[in-house]
Amino acid sequence: MQVGPHSNSVEPVKAVAKSSRRNGQSNKSGKDSEVDDESSFTSEESDSTEDYDEEIGAEVAPKKRKATSYGTDSAQKKPKVSAKVKMSKINNSEEVVIRPKKNNLYRAPRPKGAPFADALNPDILQFMSDLALDNDREFMLSNQATSQERWFATRHDFTDFVGTIMKSLREVDPTITEVEPKEAIFRLNRDLRFTNDLRPYKTNLAAAWGRGGKKSPFALYYLSICPGSKSFLGGGLWHPPSSILHRIRTAIDEDASLLYEALSTNEFANAFGETGIAALGQEDKLKTCPKGYDKEHQEIELLRFRSFTVGKALTDEELVSPGFLGRVLEAYEALPQAKKSTGKKVAPAPYPVKSKDSSKKPQNPLFEKRSRNFSIGQDIQPTRDLTRFVKWPEYIRLQRQKRILQQRLKVPPAINQFSKVLDRNTATELFKLANKYRPESTRQKTRRLRAVAEAKAQGKEIQDEKPIVVKYGINHITALVEAKKAHLVVIADDVDPIELVIWLPALCRKMGVPYCIVKGKARLGTVVGKKTATAVAFTEVKPEDKQALATLVSAIKANYNDKYEEHRRTWGGGIMGAKSQAMMAKRAAAAAKEIAARQ
Numbered sequence: 001m002q003v004g005p006h007s008n009s010v011e012p013v014k015a016v017a018k019s020s021r022r023n024g025q026s027n028k029s030g031k032d033s034e035v036d037d038e039s040s041f042t043s044e045e046s047d048s049t050e051d052y053d054e055e056i057g058a059e060v061a062p063k064k065r066k067a068t069s070y071g072t073d074s075a076q077k078k079p080k081v082s083a084k085v086k087m088s089k090i091n092n093s094e095e096v097v098i099r100p101k102k103n104n105l106y107r108a109p110r111p112k113g114a115p116f117a118d119a120l121n122p123d124i125l126q127f128m129s130d131l132a133l134d135n136d137r138e139f140m141l142s143n144q145a146t147s148q149e150r151w152f153a154t155r156h157d158f159t160d161f162v163g164t165i166m167k168s169l170r171e172v173d174p175t176i177t178e179v180e181p182k183e184a185i186f187r188l189n190r191d192l193r194f195t196n197d198l199r200p201y202k203t204n205l206a207a208a209w210g211r212g213g214k215k216s217p218f219a220l221y222y223l224s225i226c227p228g229s230k231s232f233l234g235g236g237l238w239h240p241p242s243s244i245l246h247r248i249r250t251a252i253d254e255d256a257s258l259l260y261e262a263l264s265t266n267e268f269a270n271a272f273g274e275t276g277i278a279a280l281g282q283e284d285k286l287k288t289c290p291k292g293y294d295k296e297h298q299e300i301e302l303l304r305f306r307s308f309t310v311g312k313a314l315t316d317e318e319l320v321s322p323g324f325l326g327r328v329l330e331a332y333e334a335l336p337q338a339k340k341s342t343g344k345k346v347a348p349a350p351y352p353v354k355s356k357d358s359s360k361k362p363q364n365p366l367f368e369k370r371s372r373n374f375s376i377g378q379d380i381q382p383t384r385d386l387t388r389f390v391k392w393p394e395y396i397r398l399q400r401q402k403r404i405l406q407q408r409l410k411v412p413p414a415i416n417q418f419s420k421v422l423d424r425n426t427a428t429e430l431f432k433l434a435n436k437y438r439p440e441s442t443r444q445k446t447r448r449l450r451a452v453a454e455a456k457a458q459g460k461e462i463q464d465e466k467p468i469v470v471k472y473g474i475n476h477i478t479a480l481v482e483a484k485k486a487h488l489v490v491i492a493d494d495v496d497p498i499e500l501v502i503w504l505p506a507l508c509r510k511m512g513v514p515y516c517i518v519k520g521k522a523r524l525g526t527v528v529g530k531k532t533a534t535a536v537a538f539t540e541v542k543p544e545d546k547q548a549l550a551t552l553v554s555a556i557k558a559n560y561n562d563k564y565e566e567h568r569r570t571w572g573g574g575i576m577g578a579k580s581q582a583m584m585a586k587r588a589a590a591a592a593k594e595i596a597a598r599q
Contacts, residue, residue: 118325120225121157125316128154128205129227135199151188154205159185162207162223165328169221172333175211176221184209204230217241219308221332231319233328234311235335239284249290249303256299262336263310271334272312277301281309310335407575414502416572418493422516426555430490430518433548434527434536439469441529471537472528474500481513486537488514488553492521495534504535509564516556 127150131139140147163181170176186206192198204226208214221235240248252259262268264275272279284307289295293303312331318324372379392400411419422430440448455462471480480486481504489508495501508515518524524533541549560567576584 118323119321120161120319120324121154122320123150124154124158124205124225125227125319127151128203128225131201132203132227135201135203137200139201155185155188158205158207158225161325162209164325165221165223165332166209168329169332173210176209177211177213177216179209179213181207184214186214203227210235217244221335222309222311223328225319227316229313229315231314231316232311233314233331234309235332236281236307236309238307238309240307245306248308249293252299252302253293253297256302259302259336265334267330267334271331272310279310280305281307281311407573408577409573411572413568413570413572415498416570417505417567418491418498418517419572420517420567421493421519422556422559426552427518429548430516430552431523431527433541433545433552434470434490434538436545437468437470437538437541439472439528440467468540468542470527471539472524472530472533472535474504474534477535477537478504478507480537480539481507481511484511484513485539486513487540487549488516488538488556489535490524490537491515491517491535492524492533493517493519494521501534505560505564509561514553514557514561516560 140151159181162184166176166181166184170178184207186202186208188201188205190197190200190202192200204224206222206224208220208222210216210220211218214220217240219235219237221233222238223233225231237244237248260276263277263279268279269275284305286304286306288304289297289300290303293300297303318327374381421427452462471477471486477486477489481489489504491501491504505515505517521532521534524536525531527533527536538549
């Protein structure tokens with residue numbers, strides 16, 4: 001016989017449904033007969049379905065996501081089945097329970113308070129058993145008042161029990177963070193986003209507490225309650241972050257004796273039954289040695305662990321038996337605890353500690369402190385240095401990169417000589433003299449030539465004196481240097497391309513003409529009325545400025561013409577960054593230390 005959406009044999013199911021209706025009608029008499037009606041329902045249910053249960057050959061699997069089928073025969077009528085068949089395994093015995101879809105009957109919740117003051121409330125196991133048997137949202141939605149009341153009572157009893165454990169353990173382990181017991185309880189609802197198992201609720205109640213709360217990366221205490229003797233208690237580090245795991249392995253590599261000592265005490269053996277590595281959870285280990293450690297390491301078995309936890313299984317009888325709370329505390333106290341201070345002198349704090357009895361300065365009541373709120377739409381944010389967040393234009397990025405490359409790369413002497421510019425004081429006197437001999441502008445030249453033409457037309461004596469100015473233009477200056485007419489040549493240091501003037505210092509030295517290099521081709525350009533100028537030359541000055549020019553020439557000759565051979569052999573660049581310099585200094589210090597050790 002088959003039971004399904006297309007089956008015509010549903011008589012046993014109808015019989016059970018009728019019995020459930022009869023029990024539902026008798027239940028209207030009052031609350032006192034509620035438990036008796038339910039017991040009669042279960043007895044009738046088991047009698048009427050004894051033969052029916054034997055013919056059901058498979059356990060009903062939990063709901064899974066599957067594609068909707070289309071194209072079925074709509075004309076074929078499906079018989080309505082008013083019962084839901086579920087099978088569960090509890091205490092290693094199979095039991096088939098048929099619940100009616102409507103008028104669900106649940107046992108009344110037991111009164112609050114455990115029968116034993118130091119044990120778990122049996123109502124917790126009863127509720128979790130019913131939830132595992134009917135893990136569906138209808139379990140909470142149907143007869144909502146009773147189901148919600150049972151869940152609130154179960155959660156309240158479990159929270160009180162966990163709170164009692166936490167309060168007692170703080171006397172032994174002061175590192176436990178003082179939080180509300182409800183913050184240590186895990187939620188009952190399951191995360192259904194990334195699974196095909198659509199059961200909405202967990203089948204166990206769990207809690208974790210310790211230093212920093214249940215989500216901290218430190219070692220925690222753990223308690224899980226699950227019917228069917230699947231409960232357990234334990235503690236330790238479960239999947240710690242990589243940084244903490246690295247520190248643990250480093251400590252094991254240096255000295256693992258403290259860990260072995262903590263896992264080998266008599267209290268630990270009595271509480272968990274095993275000692276040493278065998279007591280640790282073996283389900284989360286590496287198959288090979290961790291990175292950075294040899295396979296022949298003496299502690300390789302301990303280094304392979306990724307989690308460091310110990311646990312102890314609990315039966316349902318133990319949970320509700322007298323003295324359970326005391327046995328739980330003994331097991332938790334047997335876990336390795338933080339060592340107490342040995343009385344050694346503690347290093348001083350990096351900041352001065354204020355004395356408690358220091359008198360506070362009196363505050364003026366007229367000035368009220370107003371704390372600012374920098375959230376959206378509130379107070380204006382303080383100004384910050386956003387230099388590193390600015391997206392600079394391409395030309396700025398290129399010139400910065402070029403400057404850094406010129407510092408890092410080796411520069412030939414012919415180019416490196418342009419980095420040795422004239423000192424500031426001498427350059428100031430030089431440009432002060434050069435500004436007196438600026439070339440004529442177009443308007444000044446036009447005005448001068450017009451005055452000469454008018455005087456010539458009137459027959460007057462012409463007195464046209466050509467002004468004394470500095471000369472510019474690379475071809476013009478080259479001709480003046482070759483003719484030895486230039487008394488002083490001033491070259492810019494940032495000419496681009498550098499090939500335009502790279503040969504000019506050698507030519508000046510060969511012809512015996514004094515030369516110097518100054519900062520900025522734009523600064524030379526202001527002297528001659530242009531945007532930029534590669535070089536300018538003095539050919540003649542007024543009598544009153546000859547002494548100033550001679551002083552400049554003597555100073556410039558000593559720094560450039562006389563040091564030409566030195567500049568010709570000096571390479572530039574090769575300046576490393578701050579990080580590279582620190583690394584090289586560290587290497588040099590290590591080498592010096594090694595040499596000193598050999599001696």
